[in-house]
Structure formats: C-alpha cells, structure tokens
Amino acid sequence: MAMYIRVKRNKTTYFVQCDPTETTLNIKQKLQNLIDQPSNNQRLSLVATNDILDDSKTLAEQKVENDAVVALALRKAYWMEGQHLSKNENMMTMSLRKCTLHNQKS
Numbered sequence: 001m002a003m004y005i006r007v008k009r010n011k012t013t014y015f016v017q018c019d020p021t022e023t024t025l026n027i028k029q030k031l032q033n034l035i036d037q038p039s040n041n042q043r044l045s046l047v048a049t050n051d052i053l054d055d056s057k058t059l060a061e062q063k064v065e066n067d068a069v070v071a072l073a074l075r076k077a078y079w080m081e082g083q084h085l086s087k088n089e090n091m092m093t094m095s096l097r098k099c100t101l102h103n104q105k106s
C-alpha cells in the first residue's frame with residue numbers, strides 16, 4: 001500500500017512516495033537521488049515524536065504513517081568539505097583551518 005511522507009529541510013519540503021514496509025535506509029537512498037547527499041550523512045526524525053528513525057527498521061515499525069512529517073538533518077562534516085559553501089564561507093573555513101594548523105605547530 002503506497003503512502004507519502006513529507007520530508008522537510010529548512011524551507012524545502014520533499015514529498016516522498018514510499019511503502020510502510022520500506023526501511024529508513026531505503027528512504028534515505030531515495031532522498032540521496034533528490035538532494036545529492038549520501039545516505040550516511042542524513043538523519044531523519046519523526047517530527048510528531050522527535051524520534052530519530054533507525055536505518056534498519058521499517059516505517060511501520062517506527063509508526064511512520066501516511067502524510068507524516070519527517071525532518072531531515074545533514075551531517076555537518078559533509079558541509080565543511082567546501083563543495084556546498086559560498087565563496088565567503090569557503091574563505092572563512094580556509095582561514096580557520098590555517099589558524100588551527102598554525103596553533104597545532106606552535
């Protein structure tokens with residue numbers, strides 16, 4: 001039986017068609033295709049309960065129902081690699097790295 005969940009991140013909402021027997025990891029893989037972020041850098045939580053969804057469990061096991069709202073968080077380390085930062089943020093990150101390296105040598 002097909003259902004939809006709403007996956008929200010910042011001001012963007014993704015409507016994902018899924019099945020209650022799918023695992024959270026399956027949903028993350030679908031999102032990976034939409035947002036170009038690896039599934040291991042994603043964290044999904046059910047907004048109604050604030051429960052973090054377990055990758056190995058099905059949506060039904062975690063009581064995710066049709067039209068549920070799920071929050072998407074991305075691992076910060078991935079964003080710090082620089083490919084999704086603005087030019088100013090890249091410069092700040094590079095400066096911080098230089099300061100850190102300089103302090104480590106001292």
